[in-house]
Amino acid sequence: MTEQQRRPTLMDVAEAAGVSRALVSIVMRGAPGAAEATRQKVLDAARELGYRPDSRARLLRSTRTKLLGLSFSTAHAFHAEIVDAAYAEAGAKGYELALGGVTSGRPEARTIEALLDFGSEALILISPTLSSDELARYASQVPVVSLLRNDVGDATDSVSSDDYAGIRMAVEHLVSLGHRRIVHIDGGSAVSAEPRRSAFRAEMERRGLEPAIIAGGAMEEDGMTAGNSLGPVMPTAVIAFNDRSALGVIESLRAQGQRVPADVSVLGYDDSQFARLSYVQLSSISQDAPQLAAAAVDRAVARIEGTQSAGHVVRTPHLVARRTTAAPPAGG
Amino acid sequence: MTEQQRRPTLMDVAEAAGVSRALVSIVMRGAPGAAEATRQKVLDAARELGYRPDSRARLLRSTRTKLLGLSFSTAHAFHAEIVDAAYAEAGAKGYELALGGVTSGRPEARTIEALLDFGSEALILISPTLSSDELARYASQVPVVSLLRNDVGDATDSVSSDDYAGIRMAVEHLVSLGHRRIVHIDGGSAVSAEPRRSAFRAEMERRGLEPAIIAGGAMEEDGMTAGNSLGPVMPTAVIAFNDRSALGVIESLRAQGQRVPADVSVLGYDDSQFARLSYVQLSSISQDAPQLAAAAVDRAVARIEGTQSAGHVVRTPHLVARRTTAAPPAGG
DNA sequence: TCAGGCTTCTAGATCGTTCTAGTGAACTGA
DNA sequence: TCAGTTCACTAGAACGATCTAGAAGCCTGA
The missing domain is CATH 3.40.50.2300 (Response regulator)
Structure with missing residues (x-):
């Protein structure tokens, strides 16, 4: 049923309403300079014809595209x-x-x-x-x-x-809870991985703690692999590169019989929808x-x-x- | 350093190349009708000026927008x-x-x-x-x-x-594994919830099985709530409305001490990225x-x-x- | 030599708007 | 009464491209 008739233009509306194109233009964009009565007349004609301004032409003329x-x-x-x-x-x-x-x-x-x-x-x-x-x-x-x-x-x-500030908060949070053996599972070559990595190193050293860093990545799989390698030197807390990695870490810890957070705390990054899942309830750094x-x-x-x-x-x-x-x- | 100078037009390119606007137009859209030498001359001029065709003007003229x-x-x-x-x-x-x-x-x-x-x-x-x-x-x-x-x-x-076919496959899969006590946790008022619900009812009845349906929804929380209500009449298999709901169901079952899939099988719908998560590996109906x-x-x-x-x-x-x-x- | 047919190029109209510069009428106030 | 102002409206150019029709130049063949 698609009607392939040419779509109506300003000109059509102008003719139907018995005014000039310019006036229709004024009315259509709500600019001042039209009497209330004519304004209504034009609007009625436009509605009648199913007129829809052509944004290409409009924008062509008025350089601004907004x-x-x-x-x-x-x-x-x-x-x-x-x-x-x-x-x-x-x-x-x-x-x-x-x-x-x-x-x-x-x-x-x-x-x-x-x-x-x-x-x-x-x-x-x-x-x-x-x-x-x-x-x-x-x-x-x-x-x-x-x-x-x-x-x-x-x-x-x-x-x-501020990735530095974020990691600083993460470390601060965990240390204030009493943690000292904290591991950072990094983001590998992902964007932001490098600043978070060095922020972690700097902040841990500043506090006289050992900055243990394990290679990771941005996905669940990376977190899982890294989590599995924690094995013998199990820390009491992990700061993951992001939430998805954190989910992988948690899953890996569970599989190793570690309870989260009773045995090991896990902190994510991004405060994404994954962190907010009701069955996950992941603590995370929010970038808002x-x-x-x-x-x-x-x-x-x-x-x-x-x-x-x-x-x-x-x-x-x-x-x-x-x-x-x-x-x-x-x-x- | 943003140069606020007017962006070059066909006209500018035409002047620079010493030809008409029409010819530049021909060259720019790769239409036939220009000699190879001039074509190069025009292209050089265009590149020189950093010319970029104005799609608004172009589209205005040539009704097709592609x-x-x-x-x-x-x-x-x-x-x-x-x-x-x-x-x-x-x-x-x-x-x-x-x-x-x-x-x-x-x-x-x-x-x-x-x-x-x-x-x-x-x-x-x-x-x-x-x-x-x-x-x-x-x-x-x-x-x-x-x-x-x-x-x-x-x-x-x-x-x-085809939601009917999808649910039919789901039931078929579970039945062929030996399940008979199958529950469908539905999608409540979500799009597609109704056809899946009635497909489940029809297919189960066709097989002489009881079509147990529990109210659910499209999110993890819904799956969890519904999963918790399974309690006493624990089925051997659950068909969730979608993958996210299925994740909630699994989490709920885990909390109740049920192993998936050893004790209860769970089937999702959508084959979304959630289903593919390496630590989830959710069986699911793919809509491709x-x-x-x-x-x-x-x-x-x-x-x-x-x-x-x-x-x-x-x-x-x-x-x-x-x-x-x-x-x-x-x-x- | 010249009609006919290519190929290459151009002038000018055109798309549907907005904008500029006005016109004409009605209203003000001294 | 009449210059000045405001208001409602309009004609026509402009935006930057494409398209149509046609011109100019060159080649071909009889």
């Missing part, structure tokens, strides 16, 4: 939360969001090109993988905000979470995705509308203590 | 897999994808409007929540394909998975998201390019047996 391009990775459930928050914040600021997914078969650069083609006035890239130079090239066309990654050079804005997203949108809009130059915003994460951390066993 | 609008829900990790597959299929067919997220604060209708504003030639909606009438209204403007839901009326296309996505894109493109009328495609799911289903205990 569009923010946001790239995210479909592989990270965590990114979905950011998208949510970004929609809310963008909407509040009167901007629309153009989403671009990065998948295994669709490199970041392709996604960015698509976002620019849609007419994005600024780009927000979640954990961009491009080099600083490549990012700078895009940043010369349009403001670019890197989210969750801050080593992006000076041409690109960034909004990130909604706030980060809002900050990124803020930054992008400020860059579009003002003449501010690129800057780097760093937010402090916070600890969410749930049920996987507790005091170490008496003999520990 | 754009498919895809709406998904940020709350369902499952949807991300569909997005992935849709990107691949659309790309192969020469189409670009415009993504629209549906969140708690952003109703489906708003997302659809945005997708249409981008110039989508067709809409693919994952599990749309709008009424058939509302869908039909959009379908009168542009082809609409409903994905994962098929009761959408005749104006809208649909691509879905990539195939469904590809079919939906196919359908949308066929509708755009051909004159086919709306149709409903139903695909048969299949069983993925992992480690949570096995023969019932000897005494069972």
